[in-house]
Amino acid sequence: MKRNQFLLTLLSAGVVSLTSFIFPNQHRNDDTPYLTKTYSGNISAVRAETSGGSLTVEGGTDRNAKIEMYVRANNSNDKLDKAELEDRLKDYDITIAQEGSTLVATARRRSNTNDWKHALSISFKFYTPRNLTTDLRTSGGSIHLSALNGKQRFRTSGGSLHLTDVEGDINGQTSGGSIHLDRCRKDIDLQTSGGSIHASASSGNMRLHTSGGSIELNNLKGDIDAQTSGGSVRGSDIEGEIKAGTSGGSVRLANVAGSVDASTSAGSVEVSIARLGEYVRLNTSVGSIRVKMPLNKGLDLNLSGNRVDVGTLSNFSGSVEKDHVRGKLNGGGIAVNISASNGSVYLNQ
Structure with missing residues (x-):
């Protein structure tokens, strides 16, 4: 009884030694929390940091907030028994606490050794109210956010980013993983140096950049800036x-309602516009451009390429040559600039 009271006191203090995590006969697998801690009161923020595991925040709970800690060997082939696991945990400083209205969870290795094979992967999972701000850091795992409203800041050096049903000021980065975005809203700024981006059913101001992967956009509404240096950009049902830009792939956009600026340095461009916005800008250095769009509004056409095929234009004044078309359609209005430096341009063909 006295031992249990002592452990509860250490946990309540927030900064605890690893021996307080060691419970008899509780050797657990990767799917079972090594430790669970419940908190009550007003919770409005989460701060977390770990060097070898993932971070997950699930909002929307109408009960007490909760933190779960998961522990496994960093080397997936290293199957630890209870004694070895507890021995390795002694090399870590763990903080799990409630500081005012903020839940805090950190895991830091004491030694400076580079022996990653004997390191642990320590992950944290939070269950919180929906209205919440986050500040999350991990260098070796993925980050998952769901059912949250508020300011979200998160970084990982070696994992993917997953966001579902998150609304607010969202800013996240990863150096080595993909980005998955679903049903998110408002101001979204996500970046990866080494993975693909998938965004769907979301709205707002979106900046989605990757240096080494493809981008897929589906059912989006708002102002979207999607850029990649090493892959294709594909999208549909965008309002x-x-x-959209890429240095090393093609651009394919279907059923766009609004303004379009699409470019590539080494690929083709195909765009289908259901409703025109304020402008159309399409450009490729090596490849062809094929665009389908309404021609019943006033347009200022400026099309150029090795070959330009526009068929028959009604109510057009200007010049139509093999390699360029310049002039006004229906009296002029919306600027349409399309250029293929080493390829053909096809308008509604």
Whole structure:
């Protein structure tokens, strides 16, 4: 009884030694929390940091907030028994606490050794109210956010980012993983140096950048800036203003309602516009451009390429040549600039 009271006192203090995590006969697998701690009162923020595991925040709970800690060997082939696991845990400083209205969870290795094979992967999972801000850091795992409203800041050096049903000021980065975005809203700024981006059923101001992967956009509404240096950009059912660019792939956009700025340095461009916005800008250095769009509004056409095929234009004044078309359609209005430096341009063909 006295021992249990002592453990509860250490846990309540927030900064605890690893021996307080060691419970007899509780050797657990990767799917079972090594430790669970419940909190009550007003919770409005989460701060977490770990060097070898994932971080997950699930909002929307109408009960007490909760933190779960998961522990496994960093080397997936290393199957630890209870004694070895507890021995390795002694090399870590763990903090799990409630500081005012903020839940805090950190895991830091004491030694400076580079022996990663004997390191542990320590992950944290939070169950919180929906209205919540986050500040999350991990260098070796993924980050998952769901059912949250508020300011979200998160970084990982070696994992993916997963966001579902998150609304607010969202800013996240990963150096080595993919990004998955679903049903998110408002201001979204996500970046990866080494993975693909998948965004669906979301709205707001979106900046989605990757240096080493493809981008897929589906059912989005708002101002979208999607850029990649090493992959293709594909999208459908997009409403608003979209800027899509790649240095090493093609651009395919279907059923766009709004302004379009699409470019590539080494690929083709195919765009289908259901409703025109304020402008159309399409460009490729090596490849062809094929665009389908309404021609019943006033347009200022400026099309150029090795070959330009526009078929028969009604109510057009200007010049139509093999390699360029310049002039006004229906009296002029919306600027349409399309250029293929080493390829053909096809308008509604």
